[in-house]
Amino acid sequence: MTGRYKAYPEYKESGIEWLGNIPKHWxxxxxxxxxxxxxxxxxxxxxxxxxxxxxxxxxxxxxxxxxxxxxxxxxxxxxxxxxxxxxxxxxxxxxxxxxxxxxxxxxxxxxxxxxxxxxxxxxxxxxxxxxxxxxxxxxxxxxxxxxxxxxxxxxxxxxxxxxxxPTVDEAQQIANFLDHETAKIDTLIEKQQQLIQLLKEKRQAVISHAVTKGLNPDAPMRDSGVEWLGEVPEHWTVCRLKQVIKSGSSISYGIVQPGDPLDEGVPFVQTTNISQGNFDLDQLQKTTEQIARAYPRSRLEGGEVILGIRASIGAAYVVPESLRGVNLSRGVARIVLTPNVSSHYLVLYFGSGAVERYWGLSKQGSTFSEVSIETVREITITIPPVDEQEIICNITKNKLDKIDKIIEKSLEQTSFFEERRSALISAAVTGKIDVRNWQPPKTNTTEAA
Missing domain, CATH: 3.90.220.20 (DNA methylase specificity domains)
Structure with missing residues (x-):
């Protein structure tokens, strides 16, 4: 940071360990x-x-x-x-x-x-x-x-x-300098955030088109009979999610009262894991085996779908094999499907704008938002033939990967600007840089001829 700005000519010990040296006259x-x-x-x-x-x-x-x-x-x-x-x-x-x-x-x-x-x-x-x-x-x-x-x-x-x-005048000068410089950085951050928002909207649009209209633009369409879903390909099945749940299974949420966190025990997935997409076994909270045994229906096997139904409503993932034996919290539901519906396709479908609108219409709770298991059971889903589901997932994944890479770069840029902003403020208010002679750039008011 001091490379672009000069330091003060003289410093002294502050007497504060974390602060180090400060300008001599401060x-x-x-x-x-x-x-x-x-x-x-x-x-x-x-x-x-x-x-x-x-x-x-x-x-x-x-x-x-x-x-x-x-x-x-x-x-x-x-x-x-x-x-x-x-x-x-x-x-x-x-x-x-x-x-x-x-x-x-x-x-x-x-x-x-x-x-x-x-x-x-x-x-x-x-x-x-x-x-x-x-x-x-x-x-x-x-x-x-x-x-x-x-x-x-x-x-x-x-x-x-x-x-x-510092002196009052110098303190005001530091504030003026930081007002000007952080405003420029904030503008750059805002542009990146706007880009990220547009990319997220494009991402959802790609998903929505794939799971409601399909990939063949010439496919005959028909009315789905559901207002928030609209028209769908004629050869697709439209039904309630409850109709494609594996026999002997049910859509179930997990542990209601897991007790205090333990160092050893049965790990369980919470809404925070769902919202962050973090399922590292070492990071999962643990409960006792006795408590977990009372919730056999939410015990994970791998390959099924887990869905956020509280706070992080609609966030969905296919369970990796590494989570076999892990349980769920009250805010997460487990969904095991019949063979004619791919878990990957359902997760993709849950990411569509149509489903987001459905959750929005169904939310309940004043302290925090949640949807009931019955709401999940009753959601209308589109079901292409199995081979078409696989094609939709593969092609859409390739498109999403490209968008995600751009989003990741924008997030890195945002993080860089935020770190630079923090470093600039720190350098100015701790006296690492001398801005006493700083002047705001003159605004050019001369119009081009």
Missing amino acids: SVSKIKYITTFQVGWTPPTKEDANFDGENLWANISDLRERVIHDTNKKISDHAAKVASMDITPKGSLLYSFKLSVGTVSFAGKDMYTNEAIASFLKESKLPLAYLYYVLPKFVIENASTNIYGARILNQELICNAHLLA
Whole structure:
């Protein structure tokens, strides 16, 4: 990072091990000496009237953009008064110190916050524009660690977190520099994310056409009788999934209460594994043999289909032989098919836009989304002849592999830009680069003749 930017002429020891040397004229301070913050609260959630109002009330989930102009939830005047909450003025810097630790946003309007957000006020001795970049880097270094290895913060730890204090003018210059440079990087990241989204849409379109229209453009078509499915090739079978389940089998979800995680025992696949596509045996959570024995119908054999029915709804995989004997969690269903339907074809079918629409119409649950086993049983599927299923899978796989390679490259580019952004911020706020003489490029307003 210092190759493109010059370092400061003189440095000194910071006295902080992880920080190392700092510019000679900078000082090491603590948050409590530089700025003040306040913490909000959550009104009683069982009283609906508390959330029937017009007052903005920020949660961690609202801290997405640089500036917050609206919040997902709002509270009443009565709720704010009963909870004795102080309003967070427009322009304050919001910092999350629970769950998504280190996320920051500015308040675009006066608002209240919950107890997981520290609101840094304008009365700071250093510009909030500078602290916007500094707090995520420095505060987390003073966090403690819980028994699970997660970093946790409280108000006292925040107050005593170290930060570096350049002059006010220099701090503002650093903020201006980072505003300009990170905006350029953010634009590049956004372009990659847009490309990835378009590629994912194209990927689903390829699947949808293959499993609902087939590969022969001249094949006679007929109405499937299902609104969300549309027309299908005339020679294909259209039926409910329950009609092609292997005799003696049933669509079954897995273990409801697996107990505490164990070092040894029977591994089981959870919704997190389904969402990530990670089925490494060493990474699977384990339960006791006694608990697993109570769920024989969800014991995997290899070759069948597993489907996410809770949280990661619709994510589906063919079970590899390496998972033989593994069980499932409550959020995953096991599907064993008759010989006339390929597991690979069904997984492909589950990835179509038509099926996504079906799940969308069938979701239930307020805390988290899920679909019932009955919903899975009743889904309409298309069934080409077995040899055509194989051809569809092979040709579609080749097309998807090409798209996936482009997506992978775009993800790598996105990761590179994100790492560069993080490194640039770190270098600037720790004094590894000197940006005091940086000037924003002049905008060329001269129109071409």
